[in-house]
Amino acid sequence: MKNSCLFCETTAALFLPQRKFPMGLIEELKWRGLYQDMIPGTENYLNEGIASGYVGFDPTADSLHIGNLVPVMLLLHLQRHGHKPIVLVGGATGLVGDPSGKSAERKLLSPDTIEHNLESQKKQLMRFLDFNCGERSAEIVNNYDWFRNISFLDFIRDVGKHITINYMMSKDSVQNRMESGMSYTEFSYQLIQGYDFAWLYENKNCKLQMGGSDQWGNITTGTELVRRKLQGEAYAITAPLLMRSDGKKFGKSEDGNVWLDKNLTSPYKFYQYWLNVSDEDAGRFLKIFTLLSQDEITSLEQKHTQDPGFRVMQKSLAEYMTRTVHSEEDLQTALSASEILFGKSTQDDLKNLSEDAFLEVFEGVPQGNIFKKAVEDGLGIVELLTGSGFLASNGEARRALQENSISLNKSKTDASKTTGSEDLLNGKYLLLQRGKKNYFVVVATD
Numbered sequence: 001m002k003n004s005c006l007f008c009e010t011t012a013a014l015f016l017p018q019r020k021f022p023m024g025l026i027e028e029l030k031w032r033g034l035y036q037d038m039i040p041g042t043e044n045y046l047n048e049g050i051a052s053g054y055v056g057f058d059p060t061a062d063s064l065h066i067g068n069l070v071p072v073m074l075l076l077h078l079q080r081h082g083h084k085p086i087v088l089v090g091g092a093t094g095l096v097g098d099p100s101g102k103s104a105e106r107k108l109l110s111p112d113t114i115e116h117n118l119e120s121q122k123k124q125l126m127r128f129l130d131f132n133c134g135e136r137s138a139e140i141v142n143n144y145d146w147f148r149n150i151s152f153l154d155f156i157r158d159v160g161k162h163i164t165i166n167y168m169m170s171k172d173s174v175q176n177r178m179e180s181g182m183s184y185t186e187f188s189y190q191l192i193q194g195y196d197f198a199w200l201y202e203n204k205n206c207k208l209q210m211g212g213s214d215q216w217g218n219i220t221t222g223t224e225l226v227r228r229k230l231q232g233e234a235y236a237i238t239a240p241l242l243m244r245s246d247g248k249k250f251g252k253s254e255d256g257n258v259w260l261d262k263n264l265t266s267p268y269k270f271y272q273y274w275l276n277v278s279d280e281d282a283g284r285f286l287k288i289f290t291l292l293s294q295d296e297i298t299s300l301e302q303k304h305t306q307d308p309g310f311r312v313m314q315k316s317l318a319e320y321m322t323r324t325v326h327s328e329e330d331l332q333t334a335l336s337a338s339e340i341l342f343g344k345s346t347q348d349d350l351k352n353l354s355e356d357a358f359l360e361v362f363e364g365v366p367q368g369n370i371f372k373k374a375v376e377d378g379l380g381i382v383e384l385l386t387g388s389g390f391l392a393s394n395g396e397a398r399r400a401l402q403e404n405s406i407s408l409n410k411s412k413t414d415a416s417k418t419t420g421s422e423d424l425l426n427g428k429y430l431l432l433q434r435g436k437k438n439y440f441v442v443v444a445t446d
Contacts, residue, residue: 022294024043024046024047024081025046025077025078025081025083026038026042026043026046026237028077028081029074029077029237029239031287031294032073032077032287032288033240033284033287033288034070034073034074034077034239034240034288035237035238035239035240036213036216036238036239036240037213037216037236037237037238038235038236038237038238039220039223039234039235039236041233041235042208042235042236042237045207045208045235046081046083046208050082050083050084050135050136051078051083051084051207051208052083052084052085052086052200052204052205052206052207052208053075053078053083053084053085053086053206053207053208053209053210053237054085054086054087054088054141054200054206054208054209054210055071055072055074055075055085055086055087055088055209055210055211056088056089056090056093056143056193056196056209056211056215057071057087057088057089057090057121057125058090058093059089059090059091059109059114059117059118059121060109060117061117061257061259062116062117062120062121062261063120063121063124063259063260063261063264064121064124064125064259064260065251065257065258065259065260066250066251066257066258066259066260066273067242067249067250067251067257068260069289070212070239070242070288071210071211071212071239072125072128072129073288073289074210074211074237074239075087075128075129075138075210076128076129076291078208078210079129079130079133079136079138080291082136083136084135084136084137084138084139085129085138085139086138086139086140086141086200086204086206087125087129087138087139087140087141088140088141088142088143088196088200089118089121089122089140089141089142089143090142090143091114091115091118091142091143091144091145092142092143092144092147092148092192093143093189093192093193093196114144118142120261122140124260124261125140126140127325139204141200141204143192143196143199146199146203147192147195155191155195158229159191159194159195159198159225159229160191162224162225162228162229163191163194163221163224163225163228189218190217190218190221191221191225193218193219193221193222194218194221194222194224194225195222195225196222197209197219197222197223197225197226197234198222198225198226198229198230201226201230201232201234202230207232207233207234207235208234208235208236208237209222209223209234209235209236210236210237210238210239211238211239212238212239212240212241213238213239213240213241214241215238216236216238219236219238220236222234222236223235223236242288244277244278244281245278245280245281246278258270258273260325262326262330266356266357266360267322267326267330267331267333267334268333268334268337268338268357268360268361269360270321270322270325270326270334271318271319271321271322271331271334271335271338272318272334272338273318274314274317274318274321274322275311275314275315275317275318275338276314277314277317279304279308279313279314282304282311282313282314282317283297283301283304283313285317286300286313286316286317286320289317289320289321290317290320290321290324292316292320300312300313300316301313319331319335322334333357336349336352336353337353337357337360337361340353340361340410341361341362341439345410346410346411347409347410347411349410350409350410350425350431351409351425353425353426354426355426355428355429358425358426358429362431362439362441365439365440365441366390366439366440366441367440367441367442367443368388368389368390368440368441368442368443369388369389369442369443369444369445370384370387370388370430370442370443370444370445371444371445371446372424372428372444372445372446373446374387375419375420375421375423375424375430375444376419376420376421376424378418378419378420379418379419380417380418381397381401381406381408381413381414381415381416381417381418381419382394382397382398382401382415384408384419384430384432384442385397385400385406385432388430388432388440388442390432390434390440390442391434398415400434401413401414401415402415405434405435406432406433406434407431407432407433407434408423408430408431408432408433409423409425409430409431410431410433424444428443428444428445429441429442429443429444430442430444
């Protein structure tokens, strides 16, 4: 399989076999804020040689979102420290539904939808992990491959008999739903996830599972099943659930999830999400989501303290994440778009924006209409300002022009300006501006 790992390509030195780290894996996870708990003996197991560890991903959408990046980073650090990451995509468990952290039953998806989502997520995961580095190569497995041929009777005979009802009832994911109720389908989820661990232990020599702290109950069911069914010993590491400093859930914007798929969340909006995090969150997120070293992050924190208004931590974070998840080209587009709205830019910068990027940058900006033919034939700037609805009267328009506060497509203009077809952005838009922040989009209609 050809390596398409963007993290690997941009930080190739981190994957050299003889790379020496200033701290061990567990110590680094703790420093980066990616450690919540582990089963005793886990660190000793990791020091014995190449270990295989896995994280499960839920295929309920055809894209990962930035909330999924925490377990992705667990796998990435595992591989960087010389171990083998396994990505388990839940083709089978996605048909059931994980009750952890849920207050209501989840809508179940069809097998065709699950398969489509799996294929889409696989492509994204392959950008973060090295799939071509010998015995440490990342591997993707689908639990539907081993569940499809297991009958219900076989499962309750060979798996269910090893875990008691009392043990299953004690889990927080069950206790939290006792009042509202839980179907047997979701109640059985921990057994299914537990069997995943047992199957990987037996067939892939995988003795470590990682995930968010909300998965601790399901993970320990797996270690218990390994112990009781296979007389083996398995291990676990969990990361804290990530919240923003304002108490809101990480990964959410006003539009919902921040997706890794650029068709769902554009690189511009993706960049803006990271750019607008708080100072407190920027420092934490640099540790959690980047591969920058302790010295590099300390240096950024010091620069930020010297000039907080420059927002050096947020800019570094936003640039790093956009380049990593998307591309250098997408980052430059996002930077150009940001400069148009918030910084110094030219008419050429504006004309280089695609229609989608233009509309995203000026989303929420007031709009008005004007006839396209009038613009192409030559429309006086005063008529444009008033006819579009941007300014209320000819008198106000003339005063604004005399004050030199009016710009058309980011270029200052005066009362002598007459429009032409060359002024139309993407063949249909004009951008008016009064002062620095008062924008207005004119849509030229037929």
